[in-house]
Amino acid sequence: MRRSLTVSAALALGLTLAAPVHADEATSYGAPEATGAVELSALGTYHADVFDASGAEIVAHDPRTQRLFVVNAAAAVVEVLDVSDPERPEKLFDLETAGVRAADGSVVERGGAANSVAVHGNVVAVAVEAADRTDDGWVVLFDTGGRAVNALRVGALPDMLTFTPEGRTLLVANEGEPNDDVTVDPEGSVSVIPVNRRPAALTQDDVRTADFRAWDEGRELHPDVRVYGPDLSTGEAGTPGRVARNLEPEYIVADTNHSAHVVLQEANAFAVLDLRRAEFTDILPFGTKDHMEPGNELDVSDRDGAITLANWPVRGMYQPDGFDSYRWRGQTLLVTANEGDARDWDGYSEETRLKDLELCEDAPGVREFLEDNDRGIGTVEELTADHNLGRLSVSTAEGLSEDGSCHEEIRSFGGRSFSIFGADGEQLFDSGSDFERITAEAAPEFFNSNHRENTFAGRSDDKGPEPEGVVLGEVRGRTYAFVGLERVGGVMVYDVTDPRAVTFAQYLNNRDFAEDPAGREAGDLGAEGLTFISAGDSPIPGTPVLAVANEVSGTTTLFRID
Structure with a gap:
């Protein structure tokens, strides 16, 4: 059996160390004590048998059929898995996007990549980038049986998509990255698509686009929103300017049926989107993390031969990738995985x-x-x-x-942490140096390991454990955050019911460092996408399940939550 790593340290939550802690000086790294309020345990794993080629990136669940839809970017398809028996997930078929004719008459190209998948009701939506990522991409719509029913043109590099809570509107984050030479830089945008009527009947005219051009036309931009690098604006009337090209939507959460928040990762900011008008109403910065503050220690060197958690005169830009939201005392709160990019x-x-x-x-x-x-x-x-x-x-x-x-x-x-922000950008909580302290206790000899190889401190000089994604789920009336670590691997679990009293519940890493990362026995490497399946929607009646897609190992693993 694979030796999963878990940790429950002996020190109280929030305890910090005044002096650096080195591996040869102590066996405890000041990790918070795991409450054990919930416990994850691995159920079953599906292997795409593709190593280090994005064989499993994003995962979505359909409770009616008990199927998982998993983006296999390596094959440019979505793999459909039967998880009615979650201990033995079984592949059924692929959703093929190439060759599907779109409503505007174009045909989805071969050579592009499937980047994201979302499911609501009988509709499965897949984001597909063009072979040249600076060209406009597509959203391909399927039914849950696997039949392609329509495709619509969206912006350049559609990298993530999601439905509003009632499923009537589909939102697509068009990242708009430049080409490698940075001679072409499309604008970032969000496509807003009504899918409340028959998806097959949608036309290209149904697609509305929210862009950032207003901030090039005189609207004041907060100075802490990062707009930088080459300016490829033409200066011609009606063409996107520097801000519109610079801001790159990374991830969307639809808080209600009428509003959404959009993370702009490289800009270290988020935007507020009005879905009725398909317009951005505000852009707010996340700010920076002071690594001189007690509790914000980090390990910064891959050459010192030790675990050295210490304060340094550095400010970390949070730059979250995935995030989720919930309501607390009438407020919308954003829970962010502070990856950095x-x-x-x-x-x-x-x-x-x-x-x-x-x-x-x-x-x-x-x-x-x-x-x-x-x-x-x-x-x-x-x-x-x-x-x-x-x-x-x-x-x-x-x-x-x-x-x-x-x-x-x-x-x-990056922040090497997860945070809770108010909708006004005020930070209510940050996990500080928890992730490095916890992983140091769980596997000190592989502290800050990379995901492609078993190393010691190989990522300390970069972004550490690199929290990639986070999903929220309710378990017996409590709200938990499940945070995936892209590099060393595993899932951090925190009770975030009250942002003023956040507690660490568990860390579980379904990775075996004794095995070659390129082999099946190594387990899960490179947690990318996470989906929480509630007790009411679960293949195990009454028991929530977490599904995690791992891009390096090409595995999709289901965990029961007790």
């Missing part, structure tokens, strides 16, 4: 090592750190050594002095 193309890259960044001599955070730390680091040269902060991946586009000659502030990618 850089613009990193052949024609433009903002990512570099800190040691290659020109720091201002009087950079306040750095100066204060050098003057007052107990680690004997007294110079910039010592600070930027490989065994200290030198190898950390940071942004060249942020923290610049007014004249642009040097960097006054160090900005890293």
